[in-house]
Every structure is written in structure tokens, then in C-alpha cells.
Amino acid sequence: MDSAGTKRFRRPVEFTASLIALAKDLPAVELPPGSVVIADLHLDGEVPEDAEQFEALLQHLAKAPVLVILGDLFEYWLGPTQARMPGSLRFLDALRRFPGKIVFVPGNRDILAGAELEEALGSTILMDGFVGLVGGGERVLFLHGDELCISDASYLRLRKILRARTPRLLARNLPGFVTRALARRLRRHSAHTVQYKKQKAETGQDSQFANALVRAAGCSAVVVGHAHTFQETVFADGSKWYVLDAFGGKQDALFVSAQGEIQFGHALKSS
Ligand SMILES: [Mn+2]
Numbered sequence: 001m002d003s004a005g006t007k008r009f010r011r012p013v014e015f016t017a018s019l020i021a022l023a024k025d026l027p028a029v030e031l032p033p034g035s036v037v038i039a040d041l042h043l044d045g046e047v048p049e050d051a052e053q054f055e056a057l058l059q060h061l062a063k064a065p066v067l068v069i070l071g072d073l074f075e076y077w078l079g080p081t082q083a084r085m086p087g088s089l090r091f092l093d094a095l096r097r098f099p100g101k102i103v104f105v106p107g108n109r110d111i112l113a114g115a116e117l118e119e120a121l122g123s124t125i126l127m128d129g130f131v132g133l134v135g136g137g138e139r140v141l142f143l144h145g146d147e148l149c150i151s152d153a154s155y156l157r158l159r160k161i162l163r164a165r166t167p168r169l170l171a172r173n174l175p176g177f178v179t180r181a182l183a184r185r186l187r188r189h190s191a192h193t194v195q196y197k198k199q200k201a202e203t204g205q206d207s208q209f210a211n212a213l214v215r216a217a218g219c220s221a222v223v224v225g226h227a228h229t230f231q232e233t234v235f236a237d238g239s240k241w242y243v244l245d246a247f248g249g250k251q252d253a254l255f256v257s258a259q260g261e262i263q264f265g266h267a268l269k270s271s
Helices: 012-023 048-060 086-097 115-121 153-163 165-171 176-197 207-216
Strands: 028-030 036-038 066-069 101-104 130-134 138-142 221-224 231-234 240-243 253-256 262-265
Touching: 012 153, 012 207, 028 066, 048 086, 086 115, 101 115, 207 221, 207 240
Parallel strands: 028 130, 036 066, 066 101, 138 221, 221 240
Antiparallel strands: 036 253, 130 138, 231 240, 253 262
């Protein structure tokens, strides 16, 4: 029997309403000049080059007072067990050594990250995104971007389940074969999105919902990753929606300029 406490996820409209409510009350984070935002690095512990590239990137960005990682830092992240795997240690060490502040918003692939990653980040994971304060008080909303794919109802259901407290605790103690199956599901949604991005002007992300979230958060722009292809959209009300390239693309990073303005470019550009 269904009680109020076990109310199931029914329609995307409930999902969008709950996120619009959340957007009104997101944490605010100061992004001083020199701050950098990147997303979708997809680091894989089984690929040694990934560790070298990541160390080089963090060294390159070492002067950033705040580094924002907007989700899918890892190819997949399954919790405490993974933090102890040899392939993960270099990533975590590199994060620990970063001199500035790191702000992390999880993506669909690292939604199960918890205390084991927070220890290396030196900060609390911002599960639902945040409002960045730039320049003279301009407010910019930062999200991973998977939440904009509101036509994928089965993914939204999974997303909700993985974010609930009890299932998260359970998932973190599941046997390896179960968590690996979960990882495959988390990756499948991304593969789906990568397919979408091949069709121009179609990323799977809903622009009207992006606009609604910007308004709800009282922001002038929203910046996301997830779709892997840079995009700039100006809404009728003048607010803007930006999608970052996946790491390695020409516009894979947001920089806060000396004047406190947001600019886009390559994370590894020579400064
Ligand atoms: Mn993603």
C-alpha cells in the first residue's frame, strides 16, 4: 500500500517543481577574479595518462583562488572502496595538493561520491549546485546539467533514488558487482547524451527548464556541463545559458576575469 512516505516518483513535472524550489535556496559561493570552472574530465583510474594530465592541469590552474569542478570529474565513482584503489590515489593526492579552494558539484557519474572525496577536496560536496557570486554581485547558477535532461524519465527516477539518504548508504556498502552494474547504468545515460550532442542544436537538455531555474535562483546566467559541447543561449528575458565543452575542448573552462566578468576558453590556455 502506498503511503505518503513511500510516494513514488511519477512525472518529470514533479521533478522540475522540486528543483525550482531547491534553486531558490542554493548555497552561494564567492568566485573572486582568477577563479576557474571546469567540467566533464572523465578521469579513469585504469588510464595512467589521465593521472598525468590531471596533475598537469591542477598545476596549470594552481593560481586560481577557487577551482570549481562541475561534475563527472571521474569516469565513474562508486564510493569509499574506490578511494582505496591504486588508480584513484593519484587523483586524490593531486586534489589534496591544490593550493586554492575546490568546489565540487557531482555529475551523474560521480553522484555516489561522499566523505572519501570530501576529505581530498577539503570541502563539502555541493549536491544540488550553487550560486556563484562574481564581480559586483552578479549571480551565476552552476549545475552539472544532467538535471536539464527532463525527457529521460527513467534516468530522473534513478537520479532521485541515488540521492536519497538511505539508498546512498546502502549503495556505499553494496558488493562490488552490484556497484559496477550501477556504474554501467550511470555511464549509459552519458553515452545517450553524447549521441545527442552529435545532432547540432540538440543536446537533450531542456532550454525552457534552464530558463526557469535561472529565474528561480535569481541569477543572470546558468552554467552547466554534461552535454560536452560549448553552447551559449540568450533567453528572451536577457538571461543566459552556457554549456561548457568537455575537458580538452576549446571552451572547456569558465574564467573570472580581473574585472569580475565571466569568460570562456581552454583550461590549459597559456596565461
Ligand atoms: Mn554528465
